[in-house]
């Protein structure tokens with residue numbers, strides 16, 4: 459089916475494309491570039507992609523570049539990285555009963571205002587359903603973790619995130635919490651609504667071309683870091699959102715849909731965060747993904 463790609467001429471072309479005969483450059487990058495280029499050629503041959511289709515796709519990519527951070531979760535690659543991390547972790551730490559990880563997404567901002575134990579979000583003062591989230595941050599043996607820092611971020615009632623939506627106050631619905639000595643944390647905010655990809659944008663165009671929507675259920679992002687522990691990036695998914703199991707970014711996972719207790723008009727969620735010790739410095743540091751900071 460891909461006889462042309464397998465031919466000596468194309469294989470020799472790929473070697474040259476990836477700088478194989480050259481002494482300079484990075485060997486790992488050479489191998490990856492070669493495989494990526496070969497994968498594209500296989501797709502072109504297998505689907506008999508025309509010249510017009512190829513250059514229409516190139517034009518799409520050029521225009522879509524600012525939305526790549528949304529397209530990567532939209533085509534399941536960010537979730538795939540979680541599945542791979544789960545697989546690798548199960549091989550090395552089969553018994554670690556940690557909180558499930560899920561995608562970070564492209565909307566985290568480093569540098570949120572820090573507070574002890576409790577963070578009050580909704581600096582914009584939107585009138586929504588009051589929501590309290592509380593729990594403890596512990597290790598797999600149930601002990602509080604020294605030096606843990608919890609970042610939280612979520613969308614406003616328009617489904618937009620501060621920093622990326624300049625109409626919101628700085629760090630609206632973003633905070634850094636230093637848990638109490640026993641690992642306790644508390645978030646006081648309002649119930650967020652789901653996020654949708656920008657209307658008329660490249661992500662929506664791609665998803666529409668395969669009959670999909672670009673919506674996420676309401677969710678609250680959490681990131682816990684602590685010296686000597688594997689960082690945990692996860693989310694609370696709001697159980698009564700109709701799309702809770704229909705997320706364009708595939709972020710909803712078992713164990714991340716806690717029940718919601720309602721007392722009057724006040725919603726309450728209990729959610730514990732369980733981390734495991736890191737084996738080495740690499741495991742205890744957050745991925746080097748480029749992130750916004752303010």
Ligand code: MBD
Pocket residue numbers: 528531561562563564565653674707709
């Ligand atoms: C979001 O709010 C989000 O969390 C992800 C993963 C992707 C796009 C928007």
Ligand code: FE
Pocket residue numbers: 563565653677679
């Ligand atoms: Fe989000």
